[in-house]
Amino acid sequence: MFDKTQDSSPRKLQARYCFVCGSDNPRGLKIPYYYDGKRVETEFVPDSELCGFDDIVHGGIVFSLADEAMMHLIRASGLRAITAEITIRYHGYAKANEKIYVTAEFENITERLIKAKCALLDNDGRKIATARGKFLPFSEDDEKIFKKQF
Numbered sequence: 001m002f003d004k005t006q007d008s009s010p011r012k013l014q015a016r017y018c019f020v021c022g023s024d025n026p027r028g029l030k031i032p033y034y035y036d037g038k039r040v041e042t043e044f045v046p047d048s049e050l051c052g053f054d055d056i057v058h059g060g061i062v063f064s065l066a067d068e069a070m071m072h073l074i075r076a077s078g079l080r081a082i083t084a085e086i087t088i089r090y091h092g093y094a095k096a097n098e099k100i101y102v103t104a105e106f107e108n109i110t111e112r113l114i115k116a117k118c119a120l121l122d123n124d125g126r127k128i129a130t131a132r133g134k135f136l137p138f139s140e141d142d143e144k145i146f147k148k149q150f
Contacts, residue, residue: 035076057094069104081135
């Protein structure tokens with residue numbers, strides 16, 4: 001994981017009202033993501049309010065962490081896109097009150113499609129889930145609207 005305590009630490013990424021990362025969303029998770037120039041990472045400890053079954057984090061929360069990581073990767077790289085498709089594979093489950101490590105990196109970038117992948121691991125390094133995403137680049141007009149969010 002990144003050392004976020006050093007002056008040379010990666011850039012912190014947040015959109016104000018995003019449910020996952022938004023610092024101004026009163027109902028949001030407020031998870032900061034960090035970009036090191038190649039990939040995005042974060043850590044998150046979900047509480048029991050985010051569970052779908054006894055102390056097992058809801059799969060939708062796990063999915064959201066992956067989607068958010070890949071989108072932050074795209075934005076931090078100077079690109080703009082919307083999610084077109086995400087395929088997620090659950091290898092296990094996340095437990096409430098235990099840290100989840102999230103990383104995302106690019107697989108391929110073309111003018112018409114951006115592909116990224118994400119891994120979510122538990123405290124012992126076991127896979128919780130892996131995801132692959134396809135993202136459609138923005139138009140210039142859409143980019144102006146998007147920039148107002150950051």
